[in-house]
Amino acid sequence: MASKGSIRLAKKRPDRYHHGDLRPALLEAALRTIQKQGVHALTLRAVGKDLGVSQTALYRHFADKAALLAAVAREGFRMLRLALLGGWEQPGKRLEGFVGMGVAYVRFAVENPSHYRVMFSVNLDRAERDPELEAEGAGAFQVLVDALVELQRAELVRRDDPQELALFIWAIVHGVAMLAIDGRLQKAHPDVDGLVRYSLERLRTGIWLAP
Amino acid sequence: MASKGSIRLAKKRPDRYHHGDLRPALLEAALRTIQKQGVHALTLRAVGKDLGVSQTALYRHFADKAALLAAVAREGFRMLRLALLGGWEQPGKRLEGFVGMGVAYVRFAVENPSHYRVMFSVNLDRAERDPELEAEGAGAFQVLVDALVELQRAELVRRDDPQELALFIWAIVHGVAMLAIDGRLQKAHPDVDGLVRYSLERLRTGIWLAP
DNA sequence: ACCTGAACACCGTTCAAGT
C-alpha cells in the first residue's frame, strides 16, 4: 500500500538507532499535526513520539521549533502558488481565470486553515528573517502579478502599476480568507465562494454611483 | 502626575494583602505588555510581578489566560469602533468620510499591531465562544454597515445588500492591515495610507476596461 | 554524522491555606 517514498517517511524501526530520512519526516509530521489539531498541538515531544525518535532529534535538522514552522510555511506557499496557477490557467485565463484564481486562493485557506495561518504568522516570532520563506511567498505573489500583466496586455485591465494592483487584489482575497477561517462569515455569508465572486465582480464595476 | 483613576491601577502596596482593584489593573498590564513586547511576552507570572501580586491572583478575576486575552481583544474592538466613527464623521461623511474610515482602520492596526493580531486570533484557541467579544466585534462592523446605508440613501453607493457590501470592504481593509503589519508591504509599498487610498479609489472606478 | 536521556529554566493551572 505504501509507496516507495512514503516508506522512508514512516516511523523509525525500534531496532534501528538512526531514522535514515528524518528531516522530511519531521516536516510531514508537523504538517499533519497542524492540519488535524492546529498549531497549539505541535510540540517537539509529540512530533518525536510520532516518528519514534526522541524529542531532541529534531535539532540535528532544524535550528529550533521556529525553523520547523518556517519550513511548514514555505511548503504552504509552494502549494498556494500551484493552486493559483491552476485557478488561472485551467479556465483559460482572462476574466474567468481571474475569478478562478481568487476562488482558488480562498479555497486553499478554507481547506487548510491552520496551515494558512502559520504561513502568515511565522514571520513574527522569528528574530532573523528567512530568505527562502520570503522567496517562496514572493513566488506565489508573482503568479498574480504575471496574470495582471497579461490582462493588461489584452486591454482587459487598466494599466496601473501591476505591483500596486496586485497588492490591492491580494489584500482582498487575503482579507476574505482571514474572515472566513476566523468564522466571521458563517452567519452572514456562509457561501465563501459567493463572497469572492461578489468581491471580484464589484472590482469590475466599482461600487460608487456618483463621480 | 497620576490621575485619580490611575492610582488604583498601580502596583499593589507591599504592606497590603489585597490589591483593591485588580481586574482592570490586570487588563491594563496585559495590554501594555502586548503593545510593548508582543503576545509571546505575556505570561501570568510577568503580569503578576508587574502589579506586585502573585502569579495566581488572576484566577479570582478571569477564568484563565485565554479569558484575559479575550478581554484584551474586546477592548481592542471598542477602540477600533471609536476610531472608525471618528474617521467617518470628522471629514463630514460621504466619500471623504468613507476614505477616512478606511484610513482610520488600517492606521489603528499599524499603530497597534500586536493588539490587532490578538483581536483576530483569540477566537481560535478558545473552546467556548465569547458572546461579549462577538458583540463588540459586531459593534465595530456595524459602524461600517451604517455608513454604507447612509451612502446608499444619498444615492452615492449602489444599493446592494449592505451586509455583503460591508463584508467586502471589511475584507479589503483587513487584508491591507494584515499585509502591512506582517511586513509584506514595506519594500514594494511603504506608504500604507497610499495603498488604502488607491484601493478605495479602485473601488470607486473598478479595475476592468472591457465589459 | 546522527541520535539519546537527563537536566534546566520556563510555563499555565490546581488547591489547601492564609488574611
Added chain:
DNA sequence: ACCTGAACACCGTTCAAGT
C-alpha cells in the same frame, strides 16, 4: 471575597554521552 505559595504536569532547549 480575595490572595498566596507550594506543587503538578507540561514545554523548548542544552549538552555530555552513546552508536
